[in-house]
Amino acid sequence: MLRTNKWLTVLVALVFLSFTFSSALAGSQPPGNMPLPSDFKPADPGEFTPLPAEPVPAGFSVDAVNPAPVAPLNNNVYTTTPRFTFTPKTGASQYHIVVMDTMAEPDALVYNFYGTGTCNDLICTMQPTNPLKTYRFESLKGGTYYWAVEAMVSGAWKGLSFGAHFAVLSSGFTSTFDVDTKKWQSINGTWSRTTTGLYKTLGLTGQIASAVQRNFYTNDYVYEVTMRRKVEDSFNRIFFMGEPYPLSTSNTWSRGYIFGYYNNGTWGLWRHEAGTYTELASASSPFIRPYGWNTLTVWTDYPYIHMWINGAYLGNILDATYMSGYVGVGMFEDDAALSPLVVDSATLSYSAIAPYATSDVVLGEPLHIPLDGVTE
DSSP states (O other): OHHHHHHHHHHHHHHHHHHHHHHHHHTSSOOOOOOOSOOOOOOOGGGSEEOOSSOOOOSOOTTSSSOOEEESSSEEESSSSOOEEEOOOTTEEEEEEEEEESSSSSOEEEEEEEEOOEEOSSOEEEOOOOOOOOOBTTOSSSSEEEEEEEEEETTEEOOOOOOEEEEEOOOEEEEOOSSOOTTEEEEESOEEEOTTSOEEEOOOBTSEEEEEESBOEESSEEEEEEEEESSOOSOEEEEEEEEOOSOOGGGOOSEEEEEEEOTTSEEEEEEEETTEEEEEEEEEOTTOOTTSOEEEEEEEETTEEEEEETTEEEEEEEOOSOOEEEEEEEEEBSOTTSOOEEEEEEEEEEOSSOSSOOEETTTTEEOOOOBTTBOO
């Protein structure tokens, strides 16, 4: 009796396997085609445009041999589960999307996705739930991708479309440093989290100590940092639209914008590239709190850069030299025996509106580069 039960168990298992795998072996759902072996150069998200809210097919025929990608098509997307849009194929029973990681060397398959799609006469959409990785500082995989689509007609896959490139960017961040310093990386100097939830550096004498937030950002965002330097009068700063490496003069970032203040009550905005600083604006402000907590805010409202300290508007600059890059924090150290820089919080969010007022309440007009108390 025991032996009979064992054979029944084996028989049931074989029947189960036949139902589980026979359909795939019979080819009722073939896996679809794959792109030819290649190794695309990783795309530069700074050269891409934002993904349109309602992609529209342009110049593609619905009855083409293959469906054609519509979006993302050389676009940045701000979600790790993007929606893919393509033209439909007449008679298609289902579609196959393949996504490749172009940061990997060589390009690596991320996933295949199958479905009927949500279609009308002009356009189809499919949105896989497989999360992709965002474009990050010094990452060796993820962030930039290549995708293609194909249709199944009469039970056969008809071949992949041309490929389309896109990048996945972070939609922003909030760092309070209460738990960890996740997604922050030291560029120069030693940075650590204190038990009271601050991001801290003692600096390096005669150098700029800095740290980068590891995600890449394009234009039209608000970046805000609250920091304090208790004793020293040297320059405390934030970086934006920047590229850290190769480090330049005094170990500052290779290129980007630098906005900061001194405890003596002055502030400044500079553009820097390969050792050359260009002063864009500087002045004194009664709103700077010497040796206390100061909140620096920039809004990259292309082609303008707006600036605030502690919510008080400092003015705007028209400068579109840089339109994408990394953000960070830093300071210059004159004397290592004096105070460290501590950062209480840092946030970034994309925004089409200013975070604070941009007009002079008395004059009722926008401020432009206040210099020596004079506004234009």
